[in-house]
Amino acid sequence: MTRTPSGNTRPIEATIRTDFRGAMDYGSYLGLDEILSAQHPVSDPAHHDELLFIIQHQTTELWLKLVVHELRAVRQYLDGDDLSRALKGLARVKHIQRTITEQWSVLATLTPSEYAEFRDTLGQASGFQSHQYRAVEFLLGNKNAAMLQVFRDKPAVHDQLALLLSEPTVYDAFLHLLARRGHAVPQDVLDRDVTQAWTERPELVTVFKTIYEHPHDHWELYAACEDLVDIEDAFQLWRFRHLRTVQRTIGFKTGTGGSSGVGFLKKALDLTFFPELISVRTEIDGPLGG
Numbered sequence: 653m654t655r656t657p658s659g660n661t662r663p664i665e666a667t668i669r670t671d672f673r674g675a676m677d678y679g680s681y682l683g684l685d686e687i688l689s690a691q692h693p694v695s696d697p698a699h700h701d702e703l704l705f706i707i708q709h710q711t712t713e714l715w716l717k718l719v720v721h722e723l724r725a726v727r728q729y730l731d732g733d734d735l736s737r738a739l740k741g742l743a744r745v746k747h748i749q750r751t752i753t754e755q756w757s758v759l760a761t762l763t764p765s766e767y768a769e770f771r772d773t774l775g776q777a778s779g780f781q782s783h784q785y786r787a788v789e790f791l792l793g794n795k796n797a798a799m800l801q802v803f804r805d806k807p808a809v810h811d812q813l814a815l816l817l818s819e820p821t822v823y824d825a826f827l828h829l830l831a832r833r834g835h836a837v838p839q840d841v842l843d844r845d846v847t848q849a850w851t852e853r854p855e856l857v858t859v860f861k862t863i864y865e866h867p868h869d870h871w872e873l874y875a876a877c878e879d880l881v882d883i884e885d886a887f888q889l890w891r892f893r894h895l896r897t898v899q900r901t902i903g904f905k906t907g908t909g910g911s912s913g914v915g916f917l918k919k920a921l922d923l924t925f926f927p928e929l930i931s932v933r934t935e936i937d938g939p940l941g942g
């Protein structure tokens with residue numbers, strides 16, 4: 653037997669379809685004409701590395717679109733007491749987060765010299781104006797009405813984000829589910845003003861302590877808690893990789909979006925989505941109480 657077919661060529665099979673007149677094909681199904689013609693370098697003449705910069709952002713935004721879609725579904729499943737489907741959605745979100753965090757290594761191949769050659773052409777555009785990123789933050793609990801200001805000239809985006817701001821977060825939905833299952837979630841937590849950023853409630857640490865000390869009695873809730881912690885961790889890892897990429901690319905320059913740059917991004921590392929799920933770790937006692 654020869655190791656490779658003659659000519660090292662794979663003949664196409666007679667049954668393979670090649671005529672797509674009037675039929676849906678790969679490109680039309682995926683809208684490839686639109687996607688692949690949506691890269692518009694602004695440097696003139698186009699800088700070789702600007703395509704990398706654009707595609708890195710576009711792929712992240714595509715994944716963020718799916719994260720928003722999945723987190724909305726997770727919130728709905730939690731509202732409907734369908735915890736196992738919610739868990740499946742959270743697992744998918746985690747894989748997406750891992751993918752978009754790992755892809756920072758591609759952009760890290762952009763040197764400061766290369767970026768400086770086209771940075772000026774980006775004007776005031778900045779990732780700070782990513783509405784899908786804000787949507788994810790809002791869904792996870794980092795509500796901040798001030799973020800809507802950037803979208804004042806884009807009514808559709810503005811209204812979509814304003815709606816998300818006014819809706820309960822994934823965490824709110826989870827806490828309502830816990831309350832329905834008999835856990836002692838304080839009423840004022842259930843009735844909270846959901847337009848506000850979440851702030852820690854020590855009573856919930858007690859609720860989570862029960863779950864973490866008796867995982868076998870609350871297995872799915874326990875799994876959901878750990879998924880939320882994974883998602884918070886993954887979000888912070890994305891922020892950290894962004895920060896480090898920014899630092900190695902523009903050092904301590906101010907940002908095109910008008911912020912102080914690295915110093916501003918660093919402050920986001922102090923934010924937390926599910927503080928009680930972190931605090932509970934301090935409180936978990938073993939059989940001997942320690």
Ligand code: HEM
Pocket residue numbers: 708709712713759762767777778779780781782785894897898901902906907908909910911912913914916917920
């Ligand atoms: C060399 C590449 C990059 C540099 C130098 C950079 C720089 C910055 C800076 C300085 C800020 C602060 C806002 C400002 O004043 O502009 C920022 C914010 C942001 N960037 Fe980037 N960025 C880069 C790549 C990316 C990529 C690939 C994404 C993916 C979508 C992204 C998403 C964001 C987001 C979401 C924010 C807002 C973060 C927050 O509010 O905490 N950036 N970026």
Ligand SMILES: N[C@@H](CC(=O)c1ccccc1NC=O)C(=O)O
Pocket residue numbers: 709771774777778779780902906907908909
């Ligand atoms: N804020 C960046 C510019 C930047 O990274 C950027 C520019 C246009 C569209 C998206 C961007 N990404 C992240 O902030 C800078 O200050 O260099």
